[in-house]
Amino acid sequence: MDALSILLAGWLGRGEPAVLVTVDEARGSTPREAGAGMLVGRDATAGTVGGGRLEWIAVETARRMLDEGPSETLLDLPLGPATGQCCGGHVVLRLETANDATVAGLAARERAEAAARPALLLFGAGHVGRAMAAAFAPLPLRLLWLDERAQEFPATIPPGVERIVTGSPLDHVAAAPAGAGYLVLTHSHALDFDIAEAVLRRSDAAYAGMIGSATKRARFERWYGARGRDAAALARLTCPIGAALTGDKRPEVIAAVVAAEVLVAFARPPQPSSSG
Known part of the structure; x- marks a missing residue:
């Protein structure tokens, strides 16, 4: 599977806007670790921040951003009360409308992860x-x-x-x-x-x-x-x-x-x- 940076570059190159969703913080029992990410376009997604209700909220928020803004937002989600998930942890998601700088930053992070x-x-x-x-x-x-x-x-x-x-x-x-x-x-x-x-x-x-x-x-x-x-x-x-x-x-x-x-x-x- 292509790296998210390659996918994102292809989407933007075809004029398809996207939001990068990243797990900014993960405390306690959570479905994904800090740094995990996904891309959300109007008609497609790639990657995952954990699935379930948590990811549904992220996707819906990202698509509203593509239509209405803002260009960046944080979602602070205690998994039990906010999502009905039984993990019991706490997740902060960072959502940002993607551009060429996002591609470069994502590619640099992927290179660092690969080297490690x-x-x-x-x-x-x-x-x-x-x-x-x-x-x-x-x-x-x-x-x-x-x-x-x-x-x-x-x-x-x-x-x-x-x-x-x-x-x-x-x-x-x-x-x-x-x-x-x-x-x-x-x-x-x-x-x-x-x-x-x-x-x-x-x-x-x-x-x-x-x-x-x-x-x-x-x-x-x-x-x-x-x-x-x-x-x-x-x-x-x-x-x-x-x-x-x-x-x-x-x-x-x-x-x-x-x-x-x-x-x-x-x-x-x-x-x-x-x-x-």
Whole structure:
């Protein structure tokens, strides 16, 4: 899906006026966080500030602004009394009639948000890798998709995914930022093992996952121990990935379960950065 700034630029370029609605404050239990936003045009909306009665009020107010003004307003909404929603929190919405400066400000905010996203390195562009890339592309992550086989990547890369053709995947493990996540599912068990070992030696991965079975994990653990590595590090390895769902091996299903695993892992407190 296009960023709101791109959508807004298109609307304004076609002469379609719009209002940018932003969650200015969010206190207590609220459906969206501060900074969440949506666009409201006369006949369309994009994005969301939480849905339900709250969003209906925002849309109705925005459309009155397009017809009657003012150019900016605040809505101070306690969710229980004002909207009949049971969240119980308190939301302040800022509504502003959009112009070119709004587009520029929105684009700058989107760039800052993108730069702050955690990195996820996806190794392997086979059939499961392609399903993973499609599942992760819309999520708030920086997805780096790596394989040495350029021909394995699809002709169209999902928006927001960085395609990297490389024969040196370990260099990318070494260069990854602290707190990154890693998904290892290449065409070679030997290469999987080398990458997984490099990830575990960093010790700062938010998520370290390797595709496989219980048998593959046992083989990796023997291989890892034979190289003199710290056995305690193996507790940080998720293998098999997507183990919460057994018996269904369709790539798209595996990708959905693994996406949930990764998001939960990124929500945990960051681990200290070190290598060994």
